[in-house]
Amino acid sequence: MRVREGNKEKAIIExxxxxxxxxxxxxxxxxxxxxxxxxxxxSIYSYYENKLQIIFAIFDNVWKxxxxxxxxxxxxAAISPSQKLEALIDLVFNLFTENQDLALVFAHEQNVLIRDxxxxxxxxxxxxxxxxxxxxxxxxxxGVFNPSVNVFIxxxxxxxxxxxxxxAWALDPSSYSLAEIRDQLKLLAHKGVNI
Amino acid sequence: MRVREGNKEKAIIExxxxxxxxxxxxxxxxxxxxxxxxxxxxSIYSYYENKLQIIFAIFDNVWKxxxxxxxxxxxxAAISPSQKLEALIDLVFNLFTENQDLALVFAHEQNVLIRDxxxxxxxxxxxxxxxxxxxxxxxxxxGVFNPSVNVFIxxxxxxxxxxxxxxAWALDPSSYSLAEIRDQLKLLAHKGVNI
DNA sequence: ATTAAATTTGAATAGTGGTTCAATATTCAC
DNA sequence: GTGAATATTGAACCACTATTCAAATTTAAT
Numbered sequence: 001m002r003v004r005e006g007n008k009e010k011a012i013i014e015x016x017x018x019x020x021x022x023x024x025x026x027x028x029x030x031x032x033x034x035x036x037x038x039x040x041x042x043s044i045y046s047y048y049e050n051k052l053q054i055i056f057a058i059f060d061n062v063w064k065x066x067x068x069x070x071x072x073x074x075x076x077a078a079i080s081p082s083q084k085l086e087a088l089i090d091l092v093f094n095l096f097t098e099n100q101d102l103a104l105v106f107a108h109e110q111n112v113l114i115r116d117x118x119x120x121x122x123x124x125x126x127x128x129x130x131x132x133x134x135x136x137x138x139x140x141x142x143g144v145f146n147p148s149v150n151v152f153i154x155x156x157x158x159x160x161x162x163x164x165x166x167x168a169w170a171l172d173p174s175s176y177s178l179a180e181i182r183d184q185l186k187l188l189a190h191k192g193v194n195i
Numbered sequence: 196m197r198v199r200e201g202n203k204e205k206a207i208i209e210x211x212x213x214x215x216x217x218x219x220x221x222x223x224x225x226x227x228x229x230x231x232x233x234x235x236x237x238s239i240y241s242y243y244e245n246k247l248q249i250i251f252a253i254f255d256n257v258w259k260x261x262x263x264x265x266x267x268x269x270x271x272a273a274i275s276p277s278q279k280l281e282a283l284i285d286l287v288f289n290l291f292t293e294n295q296d297l298a299l300v301f302a303h304e305q306n307v308l309i310r311d312x313x314x315x316x317x318x319x320x321x322x323x324x325x326x327x328x329x330x331x332x333x334x335x336x337x338g339v340f341n342p343s344v345n346v347f348i349x350x351x352x353x354x355x356x357x358x359x360x361x362x363a364w365a366l367d368p369s370s371y372s373l374a375e376i377r378d379q380l381k382l383l384a385h386k387g388v389n390i
Numbered sequence: 391a392t393t394a395a396a397t398t399t400g401a402a403t404a405g406t407g408g409t410t411c412a413a414t415a416t417t418c419a420c
Numbered sequence: 421g422t423g424a425a426t427a428t429t430g431a432a433c434c435a436c437t438a439t440t441c442a443a444a445t446t447t448a449a450t
Contacts, residue, residue: 041430042431044409116219154388163359176348184345190388194340195339198396236438236439238397
């Protein structure tokens with residue numbers, strides 16, 4: 001019996017994030033991913049069924065982690081709705097601050113993947129979004145958020161805005177720090193542009 | 196001398212918008228676009244240099260039109276900064292309300308195109324964004340917008356939010372009307388979620 | 391009607407890259 | 421050390437599609 005040499009599965013995922021971040025999903029060639037991961041081209045296929053499953057795995061990891069963390073925040077009655085909304089923004093920004101390539105993959109590929117394979121995309125994303133929606137609803141119920149805000153539209157707006165900012169940052173990280181962007185987002189989400 | 200049969204250039208662009216909206220840029224096959232446009236495959240290449248130029252032409256049309264309209268609004272001293280910000284949102288929403296396929300192409304393809312070909316993308320987009328930035332700056336100068344708002348980050352946030360909402364709508368137009376989404380966006384951009 | 395210039399056609403081409411699989415290598419149990 | 425089971429390799433395969441181009445078609449001028 002032979003055993004697997006090391007954590008090739010993880011090496012492949014990490015290589016894939018890097019190659020997809022640089023070239024996009026269609027521009028990311030399997031042989032490039034294999035090369036960067038330090039495995040043979042064919043080995044990819046003993047860990048993942050095909051190219052699509054690799055990017056699905058990337059997003060599954062991301063949203064599973066974010067959902068589980070947000071869930072803990074959402075259930076904590078000691079945290080105010082405003083703080084929970086900020087925690088949501090922090091969670092996303094902290095992850096992408098740690099992994100810039102992942103931020104690019106998120107910003108460029110997720111929407112297209114959801115369009116093309118709505119039923120195959122990780123369910124954790126929808127769970128994360130749903131939890132965010134619950135936080136807004138709590139804020140409205142407790143009288144701190146504006147009840148005329150439509151939570152469904154807000155979630156699309158907020159996620160779109162986060163995505164737009166992260167993407168701009170990832171393309172030119174020198175312009176503004178993610179920390180600054182994060183704080184601006186909190187301001188805009190809470191109070192908008194008006195004084 | 197033979198003359199060109201009709202407006203094949205326009206037919207090709209319109210077919211391309213439809214096919215790209217349904218299948219994404221990589222999924223949009225030239226022969227499909229040709230078929231829908233009612234021309235032979237080879238004819239595409241007597242109107243456009245290659246596949247890439249077709250989608251570039253789509254975005255050039257979009258942003259030229261939007262920029263020119265926004266420019267008129269921005270220069271009008273009789274319109275308040277708040278109204279100008281709303282006009283920006285209206286312009287984008289009106290165009291995409293008229294052409295749902297165009298909305299999908301915008302939401303799914305633009306970011307990736309800018310990443311892959313930052314220098315080839317239509318300059319009208321940057322001009323439009325710059326004009327939007329000027330509107331915010333005017334609002335800050337005249338004391339109606341919060342001066343601690345970073346206009347560069349705001350523009351990314353707002354465009355991302357608009358894009359996210361339009362995309363969600365285009366994927367499921369029955370959930371909310373674009374008019375409702377547009378009004379929510381105006382509320383959120385101005386006042387955020389707080390009361 | 392004839393000619394010439396330009397357009398249109400679509401089958402053939404050529405390059406690409408995801409996937410396969412027969413061969414090789416490695417590990418463990420005995 | 422031997423054999424069996426599994427992992428790994430990477431060259432070859434093959435499906436796919438953007439692009440080309442020689443032939444056919446159309447139009448207008450004479």
